[in-house]
Amino acid sequence: MDLQASYFFNNSRNINDNYTTREYLTTNRVENSINRPVSENYNHRLNMRLEYRIDSFNSIIINPSLNFQTNKSTTDFLANTLDGVDTVNAQIGNSTVDRDGYNLRNNLLFRHSFRNNRRRTISIGFNQTFNKNNAESHVYSDNRTFENGQVTIDSVQHQYINNPTNGYTLSGNVSYTEPLGQKAQLQISYQPSYSKNSADQQTFNFDDVGKEYTEFVPQNSNKFDNTTMTQNAGVTYRLGNSRDNQFSAGINYQYSNLKSDRIYPSAYQVDQTFSTVLPNLMWRKKISAHSSINLFYRAGTNFPSVSQLQDVVNSNNILSLSMGNPNLKQSYNHFLSGRYTFTNTKLGQSFFANIFLQAQQNYISNATYVAMLADSTIEQGNILYKGSQLTKPVNLNGYKSFRSFFTFSQPVKFLKSSVNLNTGFAYTTLPALYNDVKSMTNNYTYNAGIVIASNISEYVDFNLSYSANFSNAKSPTQSSKYIDQYAGVQFNLLSKTGWYLQNDLNNQTKSGYANGLNQSFWLWNAAIGKKFLKNKSGDLKLSVFDLLKQNQSISRNVYPTYIEDSQSRVLQQYFLLTFTYSLRNFGKANPSNFQRRDRGPNF
Structure with a gap:
């Protein structure tokens, strides 16, 4: 019997100032927001694994895990929306969110090998997941709508929202393998699953007279249940008795039932069934002593989450409302990947080529509706003010994704270095709805880079690197281009007396971003240290991160309707003094290898 157990605890407190700009691809609409969240998180995690070998033919594995989490966050926010140069609306406020919950998992697996043929096996598994989360929010905001520079609506929102959720999943699997000759086998599998999730959101307005949250808001309250049942059975044929030459092909049939049941504010039920054929294919071939090829294909399904299905209007930000959609269907996904590998250890050469393709039917995207001309009344009597927007998930066809990455490495003797070249291309099509009009956003990304890694001597080594990423997001009406460039140098010295010096200097240049975010900055990390004591088992090192105090975090994400x-806010300059003592010394390490393993912070 083998028993393993671990316990993990952490407590973190984060302060993050964030500035965000959203530029919509189908209109001149721009949203700006400044947020300052302060959060504190407590996390407890317990994992266990028990393996019991009954005999040489039978074994049982039990793998439970338990996670408790508590989080409290307070956020101050400021936001506005522009149509061209005109302000449409503005908002200022704060929110406090308290969350706590647990997640309990347990996996039980029984495995049996038949005495007359060890390759003939059967395995039976049973999995359980239980989760419960409580979330309480307090939101205060002052919201204004403008027309021709004048305030037309000035409203204050002061709400308490209680939104507990809970759920469980029960699933099993039975798998039987039958050998077919010496190199092939047939696997038959069956996997049933049942899950249920519940959400009960209650919203209350603040009573200025009683100074309590006593005014129930039915249009922002909702009780919702979601159940999912699947029956999946399939057969797979495998050929090959080594990792160098393998082939497998299979097909599964999956029957699914997705039921959404709104209990409050009015009874409404959606009951959907799906029948799906899910093929899979894998081929691995060693072409020669230096090269191999791998191909992999699978089809799968994804179900919407309970938050995507729950049709309650989230009015935490009344300028940007959101809600779920109980009529969502499962999405059907195709995934194909290929990999070619060439390595020649004698010459020190290597080449890798990777491609990934993906397509989805009934892709879960977003539909955005903006009240352009006047206030609108939407679900459950909520008001969508002029210039504000409502977003909800919808199923759309047309999602496609392609990614590729190529890298080549070659030693250069006269430089006493190795050169690594890499390049890649990515393409994604994202469908969306904007004011009931379907749009397709195409995002193209090109990247290339070079790394020169040198080891002049056992006491000196350096790395030079440069990479660039160019992206272009295109919609039917406009496009947005940006470039990220990274250049860096690492230089390390080691003396015969044990002293060493480490340097890591990088430059990042960003262009094509929103106003104020086109930046070029340097990040310099450095360290000085000494190896001492017998067999140099002691190491005392002083490190400094961000010596120039310029570190920044700027990012861009492309979504179906906006960029x-x-x-x-990121951590800038800090100093770190460390002492390391090696209790064992298994041999004298090459000084240059030591330098490559121990480069200090972010090396």
Whole structure:
């Protein structure tokens, strides 16, 4: 019997100033927001694994895990929306969110090998997951709508929202393998699953007279249940008795039932069934002593989450409302990948080529509706003010994704270095709805880079690197281009007396971003240290991160209807003094190898 157990605890407190700009691809609409969240998180995690070998033919594995989490966050926010140069609306406020919950999992697996043929096996598994989460929010905001520079609506929102959720999943699997000759086998599998999730959101307005949250808001309250049942059975044929030459092909049939049941504010039920054929294919071939090829294909399904199905209007931000959609269907996904590998250890050469393709039917995207001309009344009597927007998930066809990455490495003797070249291309098509009009956003990304890694001597080594990423997001009406460039040098010295010096200098240049986010900055990390004591088992090192105090975090994400640029607060300069003592010394390490393993912070 083998028993393993682990316990993990952490407590973290984060302060993050964030500036975000959203530029919509189908209109001149721009949203700007400044957020300052302060959060504190407590996390307890317990994992266990028990393996019991009954005899040489039978074994049982039990793998439970338990996770408790508590989180409290307070956020101050400021936001506005522009149509061209005109302000449409503005908002200022704060929110407090308290969350706590647990997640309990347990996996039980029984495996049996038949005495007359060890390759003939059967395995039976049973899995359980239980989760419960409580979330309480307090939101206060002052919201204004403008027309021709004048305030037309000035409203205050002061709400308490209680939104507990809970759920469980029960699933099993039975798998039987039958050998077919010496190199092949047939696997038959069956996997049933049942899950249920519940959400009960209650919203209350603040009573200025009684100074309590006593005014129930039915249009922002909802009780919702979601159940999912699947029956999956399939057969797979495998050929090959080594990792160098393998082939497998299979097909599964899956029957699914997705039921959404709104209990409050009015009874409404959606009951959907799906019948799906899910093929899979894998081929691995060693072409020669130096090269191999791998191909992999699978089809799968994804179910919407309970938050995507729950049709309650989230009015935490009344300028940007959101809600779920109980009529969502499962999405059907195709995934194909290929990999070619060439390595010649004698010459020090290597080449890798990777491609990934993906397509989805009934892709879960977003539909965005903006009240352009006047206020609108939407679900459950909520008001969508002029210039504000409502977003909800919808199923759309047309999602496609392609990614590729190529890298080549070659030693250069006269430089006493190795050169690594890499390049890649990615393409994604994202479907969406904007004011009931379907749009397709195409995002193209090109990247290339070079790394020169040198080891002049056992006491000196350096790395030089450069990479660039160019992206272009295109919609039917406009496009947005941006470039990220990274250049860096690492230089390390080691003396015969044990002293060493480490340097890591990088430059990042960003262009094509929203106003104020086009930046070029340097990040310099350095360290000085000494190896001492017998067999140099002691190591005392002083490190400094961000010596120039220029570190920044700027990112861009492309969504179906908009591009989001974000700048977040990051940790800047700090010093770190460390002492390391090696209790064992298994042999004298090459000084240059030591330098490559121990480069200090972010090396």
